[in-house]
Amino acid sequence: CPTPYRTVTMDFRGYALARLMLVLATTIAAGHLRAATADAQAPSWIASLDNLVEGLEQPDAPGCVVGVVEDGALRYTNAYGIAYLDHMIPITPETVFDVGSVSKQFTAAAVVLAARSGALSLDDDIRQWLPEFPDYGTPITIRHLLHHTSGLRDHLQLFAIADATIESDAEVMAMIARQRGVNFPPGTAHLYSNSGYFLLAQIVERATGLTLAEYADREIFTPLGMHDTHVHDDQGRIVRRRAWGYGPVDGGFRMGFPRRAGTVGGGGVYSTVPDLARWVAALLHDGVGGAGFTEAMLTSGTLASGDPVPYAAGLSLGQHRGFRTVFHGGSSVGFRAGVVNIPEVETSAIVLCNLSRMDALGGAFTVADIVLGDRFGPVTTTATGDARPDRNAPPATFLTLTASELAEYEGYYYSPELDHGYEFTATDGDLALLRLKGPMPFAPITQDVFGTRNGWARVTFTRDANGQVTGYVMDIGRVDGLLFEKEMR
Numbered sequence: 001c002p003t004p005y006r007t008v009t010m011d012f013r014g015y016a017l018a019r020l021m022l023v024l025a026t027t028i029a030a031g032h033l034r035a036a037t038a039d040a041q042a043p044s045w046i047a048s049l050d051n052l053v054e055g056l057e058q059p060d061a062p063g064c065v066v067g068v069v070e071d072g073a074l075r076y077t078n079a080y081g082i083a084y085l086d087h088m089i090p091i092t093p094e095t096v097f098d099v100g101s102v103s104k105q106f107t108a109a110a111v112v113l114a115a116r117s118g119a120l121s122l123d124d125d126i127r128q129w130l131p132e133f134p135d136y137g138t139p140i141t142i143r144h145l146l147h148h149t150s151g152l153r154d155h156l157q158l159f160a161i162a163d164a165t166i167e168s169d170a171e172v173m174a175m176i177a178r179q180r181g182v183n184f185p186p187g188t189a190h191l192y193s194n195s196g197y198f199l200l201a202q203i204v205e206r207a208t209g210l211t212l213a214e215y216a217d218r219e220i221f222t223p224l225g226m227h228d229t230h231v232h233d234d235q236g237r238i239v240r241r242r243a244w245g246y247g248p249v250d251g252g253f254r255m256g257f258p259r260r261a262g263t264v265g266g267g268g269v270y271s272t273v274p275d276l277a278r279w280v281a282a283l284l285h286d287g288v289g290g291a292g293f294t295e296a297m298l299t300s301g302t303l304a305s306g307d308p309v310p311y312a313a314g315l316s317l318g319q320h321r322g323f324r325t326v327f328h329g330g331s332s333v334g335f336r337a338g339v340v341n342i343p344e345v346e347t348s349a350i351v352l353c354n355l356s357r358m359d360a361l362g363g364a365f366t367v368a369d370i371v372l373g374d375r376f377g378p379v380t381t382t383a384t385g386d387a388r389p390d391r392n393a394p395p396a397t398f399l400t401l402t403a404s405e406l407a408e409y410e411g412y413y414y415s416p417e418l419d420h421g422y423e424f425t426a427t428d429g430d431l432a433l434l435r436l437k438g439p440m441p442f443a444p445i446t447q448d449v450f451g452t453r454n455g456w457a458r459v460t461f462t463r464d465a466n467g468q469v470t471g472y473v474m475d476i477g478r479v480d481g482l483l484f485e486k487e488m489r
Contacts, residue, residue: 100330108314147301201265245334
């Protein structure tokens with residue numbers, strides 16, 4: 001059973017870097033590590049959070065760290081679970097986690113700082129920095145990438161469709177550059193896309209002469225004393241106090257493995273709760289870059305129509321129980337992260353976990369609910385910026401086609417945009433897309449239109465002048481209009 005620890009409050013207002021002081025407790029408790037203000041001054045919500053965390057504790061299992069920041073100070077941390085199951089190393093408040101898409105706010109901050117220094121402009125056409133990028137007729141700007149209004153297809157989705165793994169930046173750039181179209185004209189809609197943040201990392205490097213890792217360390221992490229935080233662009237790098245990510249399997253757990261080095265921007269930042277406490281204090285109070293930094297980071301994007309989108313610079317925007325919220329979730333190879341900021345009451349909640357089934361962002365909202373209690377209004381829900389789109393909602397009923405009617409859709413289809421192809425075969429009244437991970441069934445909706453029964457994907461078959469099936473267009477997740485051509489035999 002791990003030994004519990006108590007820490008003093010750490011105050012980051014003004015960014016005087018308080019050293020974390022660990023004091024060995026006199027008793028062995030329920031296997032979690034705790035940090036809080038002195039008991040005599042502890043607010044009532046601390047006991048509630050302790051009870052919440054203790055209720056989640058499982059022996060010999062991965063876990064989480066919970067943190068609460070109030071008025072620029074880390075008021076509470078509580079850690080439970082195992083960071084590294086091979087050696088049963090417990091999670092502590094200073095354990096380092098992969099924070100997944102929470103990384104996007106650091107990529108965005110690097111871009112904002114580069115713009116403030118004059119290295120680039122947020123209104124630059126991205127082809128100014130990425131001349132190898134396709135010309136889609138309407139310029140895509142850096143600002144479009146920041147706010148997910150570029151229309152670019154998500155490269156993680158593209159690689160998943162192609163049953164491929166990412167090995168290098170060059171492969172990602174080649175995949176994005178092969179796309180013949182976008183999901184929508186730039187600036188006309190909002191759809192979360194990891195491709196945009198991958199490209200932002202490339203632009204930072206070309207504009208500043210430093211990699212994103214180098215630039216973020218120089219401009220953000222080192223000035224704020226975030227000494228346990230870095231952009232993990234070197235897979236062989238040793239990371240002290242690192243947790244490993246896990247997924248549940250057969251009543252136990254299976255270790256995940258870090259993504260290939262180099263594909264950062266949309267993810268790839270490793271951090272701790274104390275470092276993220278330093279960051280949220282800076283984020284809300286012009287803590288880096290001087291006056292105007294916070295406004296630049298928290299201002300929502302807008303469409304060409306003038307309508308706002310619920311996303312700022314790497315940060316989702318919403319309302320929760322009567323308060324404005326600035327937040328983001330993250331997931332990566334068994335890690336889950338959630339950071340929720342409520343600027344009006346100077347409160348932030350941080351949850352970092354190393355188990356894929358944990359809802360860290362939902363947990364962060366729950367922590368905020370407990371901390372603020374009756375200061376909140378009635379319970380409401382807020383969509384996350386990383387939510388999966390539901391743009392292909394399935395019908396109430398599907399068609400029934402005969403075997404001969406299904407047969408004309410069977411065959412091998414190749415996508416030049418993926419440089420990959422698939423076989424469609426009729427199975428039990430559906431069309432099955434044969435993939436390495438197993439068949440993916442598509443049910444008939446109308447003539448030439450098939451969809452997954454959960455609404456995740458849809459294909460629309462195309463025909464020539466003679467009525468022969470020639471290919472199909474796939475809409476799946478964060479990718480619309482992906483072209484496949486039927487191989488005639």
